[in-house]
Amino acid sequence: MEQIVQQIEAWKSEIDQLQISNATALEEYRIRFLGTKGIVKGLFGEMKNVPAEKKKEFGAVLNVFKQFAEEKFEAWKQQVSEGGEGESGLDLSLPADALPLGSRHPITLVRNRIVSIFQRLGFSVAEGPEIEDDWHNFSALNLPENHPARDMQDTFYVKNPETGGADWLLRTHTSSVQVREMEKGKLPIRIICPGRVFRNETISARAHCFFHQVEGLYIAENVSFADLKQTLYFFVQEMFGKDVKVRFRPSYFPFTEPSAEMDISCLICGGKGCNVCKHTGWVEILGCGMVHPKVLENCGIDPNKYTGFAFGMGVERITMLKYQIKDLRLFSENDVRFLKQFEGA
Ligand code: PHE
Numbered sequence: 213m214e215q216i217v218q219q220i221e222a223w224k225s226e227i228d229q230l231q232i233s234n235a236t237a238l239e240e241y242r243i244r245f246l247g248t249k250g251i252v253k254g255l256f257g258e259m260k261n262v263p264a265e266k267k268k269e270f271g272a273v274l275n276v277f278k279q280f281a282e283e284k285f286e287a288w289k290q291q292v293s294e295g296g297e298g299e300s301g302l303d304l305s306l307p308a309d310a311l312p313l314g315s316r317h318p319i320t321l322v323r324n325r326i327v328s329i330f331q332r333l334g335f336s337v338a339e340g341p342e343i344e345d346d347w348h349n350f351s352a353l354n355l356p357e358n359h360p361a362r363d364m365q366d367t368f369y370v371k372n373p374e375t376g377g378a379d380w381l382l383r384t385h386t387s388s389v390q391v392r393e394m395e396k397g398k399l400p401i402r403i404i405c406p407g408r409v410f411r412n413e414t415i416s417a418r419a420h421c422f423f424h425q426v427e428g429l430y431i432a433e434n435v436s437f438a439d440l441k442q443t444l445y446f447f448v449q450e451m452f453g454k455d456v457k458v459r460f461r462p463s464y465f466p467f468t469e470p471s472a473e474m475d476i477s478c479l480i481c482g483g484k485g486c487n488v489c490k491h492t493g494w495v496e497i498l499g500c501g502m503v504h505p506k507v508l509e510n511c512g513i514d515p516n517k518y519t520g521f522a523f524g525m526g527v528e529r530i531t532m533l534k535y536q537i538k539d540l541r542l543f544s545e546n547d548v549r550f551l552k553q554f555e556g557a
Contacts, residue, residue: 213262213270216255220277223251227281232288241288245281252278315555319424319543322531323406326426329450330404333443335428338403340389342410343370343380348388352510353467361466366412368421382410385524387467390429394511399518400432406527417539424527431503431513431520437470440500440521448476448497451530457483459494468501468522479533488533495533498525 227245232238245251255274262270316324327337340348346357355362365384372380386405393403405427413419430439441460448458457477465471475496478489485491500523505515528540535554537543542550 213266216258216270217273220255220273224277224280227284230284233291235292238285238288238292242285246285252281315551316557317543317551318531318535318537318554318557319527321554321557322534323424323426323527325451326447326525326527326530327404327406329447330426330428333446335402335404335430338389338393338405339407340383340386340392340405342383342408344383344388345372345380348391349381349383349385352391352507353387354504354506354510355466359466361464367410368412383407384411385409386425386427387522387524390427390522391507391511393429394431394508394513397512399513400430401520402430402432404428415541417541420528420540420544422544423540425524426527427522427524429503429520429522431508431518433518435519435521437502437521440502440523443521444474444498444500444523448474452476452479452534460500463499463501465499465501467504467507469504471499471501474498474500474523476533480536497529497533498523500524 223245230241232241243250247253252274255277259267259270259274331337349367350359350362350365351357367384368382369378370380370382371378386407386409389405389407390403393401405425407425408422409425410422411419413421415421428443430443445458448456456479459475460472461475463471463473473496475494477483478486478493478495480486480488481493483493485493489495500521503520503522508515508518508520528543531537531543532540
């Protein structure tokens with residue numbers, strides 16, 4: 213027993229010299245002295261070998277040692293949790309770890325850019341539902357049922373719980389928002405309609421089943437094709453720079469007459485001819501035209517008093533040209549290696 217008491221004294225002075233300032237060292241100490249297989253437990257196990265008349269005295273020595281070891285533990289524990297300086301000690305005065313910040317998606321960047329250019333010309337933003345009815349997406353726009361031009365805008369149909377029929381659809385363009393604005397009957401109208409649209413297309417580098425548009429509409433008295441050209445010319449210069457040339461090609465849309473498609477001189481080769489412009493020197497960026505009188509009538513606007521122009525462009529197309537992106541699918545795959553390239557853009 214004498215020997216054990218001496219050993220206890222040695223441990224006491226060892227503990228007195230310990231300096232514990234981090235959680236790892238503290239845990240090591242706890243396991244060594246206070247753990248289930250630790251020194252203190254072991255000492256109490258020795259009790260059975262101590263002669264009966266000495267048990268009381270030995271018990272007292274053990275209890276003093278146990279209390280000493282526990283008090284030390286509690287004191288260090290307090291210190292460590294208040295922020296010891298050790299490797300895993302918590303120092304609340306240090307600055308926090310930086311949170312990894314994301315960045316805007318290139319489609320958002322370019323859409324915002326397009327919107328702000330038109331806002332400077334007095335256009336305001338109008339939005340509408342992505343699930344539409346036939347009237348707002350097609351019929352009001354002079355695209356009656358069985359019209360062959362519907363073929364180019366095949367879409368996805370949704371069951372309407374009110375009728376039980378599949379007579380709702382995912383909008384194929386944001387022209388549906390223009391119809392909704394015209395139906396409100398407040399003139400003049402000068403709006404742009406950014407938003408997501410859907411088409412039943414096979415997914416490839418050039419086509420997707422969903423993409424984004426910005427469409428525009430200006431209706432007032434005496435709006436002419438010259439206004440349309442000048443507005444779009446301003447847009448192109450602001451978006452792509454002063455050196456870009458534009459050209460209008462006659463085209464067909466059921467909701468505009470006359471209709472045109474607008475090309476810009478190829479940004480990649482400067483008009484000399486390359487793969488992107490298929491060696492023509494020009495790339496198409498949008499469709500436009502004067503709003504068809506039938507459409508105005510459908511929306512309750514007097515075509516003898518009012519005229520207007522409309523245009524529509526794909527945000528993906530503009531973004532691909534601006535950043536020379538060759539595959540449309542990159543926009544929706546959420547690959548950070550792609551997205552990271554637009555940080556700070
Ligand atoms: N709505 C047409 C489309 O999505 C684009 C367009 C808008 C063309 C307005 C002319 C006028 O293809």
